[in-house]
Amino acid sequence: MLLHFTKMHGLGNDFMMLDLISQKVRLRPEQIRRLADRHRGVGFDQLLTVEAPERHDADFKYRIFNADGSEVENCGNGARCFAVFVHDRRLTHKKELLVETAGGLLGLKLADQGQVSVDMGVPRLHPDALPFLAQAQATSYALQVEQQTYDIGAVSMGNPHAVLRVESAIQAPVETLGPLIEQHARFPKRVNVGFLEVLDRQSGRLRVYERGAGETQACGTGACAAMVYGRLRGWFDEQVTLQLPGGHLQIHWAGPDQHLTMTGPAQRVFEGQIYL
Template identity: 50%
Template sequence: MTLRFTKMQGIGNDFVIIDARRDGFGLREAEIRAIADRHNGVGFDQLISIEPARDPSCAFYYGLWNADGSPAGQCGNGVRCVAAWLHRDGALAIGETVRLESPSGPVTVRLLSADRVTVDMGEPDFLPANIPFRADTQADRYDIDVGGEMLEVGVVSMGNPHAVVVVPELGSPALFRHGPLLSTHERFPKDANTGFVQWLDRRHLSLRVHERGVGWTLACGTGACAAMAVMRQRGEVDESVQIELPGGRLQIEWAGPGHTLWMTGPAAFVFEGEWLGISGTH
C-alpha cells in the first residue's frame, strides 16, 4: 500500500507529514527509520501524523517521531507546519486561533498568514523531576562532567528535555564533541536536546542544537524556546528575543514565571509524494 505524505520545513527543520485522520497511524519504528533515510528514503528530522483529537477541547492531535523511530514529545517548528498544513487543507483560516493536542499536551496556535504561525508553547518547566534531569535541588546552573570536561548547563522542559550551554562562539570544534555526549548523558534519563547558545545582546541570541534521536539540525523550535527560557530565568535577556539558527530566525517571547512562552516563525511546503515501501500498516 502506498503512503501519501507532505514534505515541509520550518527554517530548515524538515518534516514528513501524514494525514492519519481517517485511517489512523500504524507505522512501525523500522518503517519510520526507512522513510527518514536521506539516501534511500525521503529524509526528515521528524515525522508528524495528523489525527483526530483525543482531548475534546482540541481540534486535532499530532504525533511526533524522530528520525531514529523514537517518539518525541513536542516540536516547535513542527507544530507551525501542522498549522500551515491545516490551513491549506481548509481546516484553519488566516487570523484564526486553534487549540491542538500534542504528545505533551495541548498547544494554542494562531495563523498569522499562510506561511507564518505563532505558537503558545506553554510555561517552561525547570523542575528537575519533570524534565527529567537527575539533580537533588533545582538551580539556574548545573556543573556536569561531559567526556572528562566540566560544562555549566541550564536545563528545562519545553514538552521535551533540553540542556542549554552558553558558549563564547559557535564555531568551536568542542561543540561537535560535547553535543552528542550531553544529549545522551546519564543525568538525562530520557536523553535531551542540547543547545549551544551565543549571547549577542539582550534581544539577540545565536544557537546550534543537537537533537536526541536526530543529531545536528538546521533548527529546533523547542531548543530556541529552551535557550531563551534559561537565559531569561537568569536575567540575561529581555522578554522578547530574536534567535538565529543555521536555518533561519525565530522570535521568542516570555514575560517570565507564571506566563506562557510564545514562538513565532515561518512554515513552508516542499513537495507532496507517495512512499511505496509500506505494506500492511493500515
C-alpha cells in the same frame, strides 16, 4: 500500501507530514527509519502525524517521531508546519487551533506572510519535569562530561533541553559534545542540547543537537529553552530574536510562571506518495 504525504520545513528543520484522519496506517519504528533515510527514503528530521483528538477541547492530536523511530513529546518548528498543513489540507478553516501533544496542549495561530505563532505554555524548570537527576531546582547546574565540567540550564518545553552558553555558536563542539550530553546518565530519557551564544539583550545565536536526530537546521523548542535559560541568567530581555543555522525565530517570555510564545515561518516543499 500507497502512503500520501507532504514534505515541509520550518527554517530548514524538515518534516514528513501525514494526514492520518483521511488515511489509516500504523507505522513501525523500522518503517519510520526507512522513510527518514535521505538516500533511500523521503528524508526528514521528524515525522509528524495529524490525528483526531482524544480531548474534547482540542482540534487535533499531533504526534512526533524522530528519524530513529522514537516518539517524542514536542517540536516547535513542527508545530508551525502542523498549523499550515491542516489549513492547506482544508482539515480546518480556523486560524487559531488547540492541538493535543504528548507534552500537553499547544495553541497555534496562523499570522500574515507565512508566519505562525505558537503558545508553548509555561516552561517547566523542576528537574523531575525533564527528567534530570539533581538534588533541587536551580537556575544552572554543574554537569561533568568526561574530564570537564560545564555550566548548563535544564528546561522542559514539553520535551527535555540542556542549554550551555558558548563564546561562539559557529565554533561550538556540537558534533562531539552534543551526543555526550544527550546520553549523559543524569538525563535518563536523553536530552536535546543547545549551544547558545549571547549577542546582546535582544539577540543570540543557537545550534542544537537534537535527541534522536543529531544537529538540525533549527529547533523551536530548543530556541524556547535557550531564551528561558538566558532570561533566568539575566542575559536577555523579554523579547529576543535567535539566529539558528536555518533562519530566525522570535521568542517572547515575560518570566517564570508565564506562557512563552514562539513566532516563525513554515513552508511546504512538495506533495508525494510512497509505497510502504
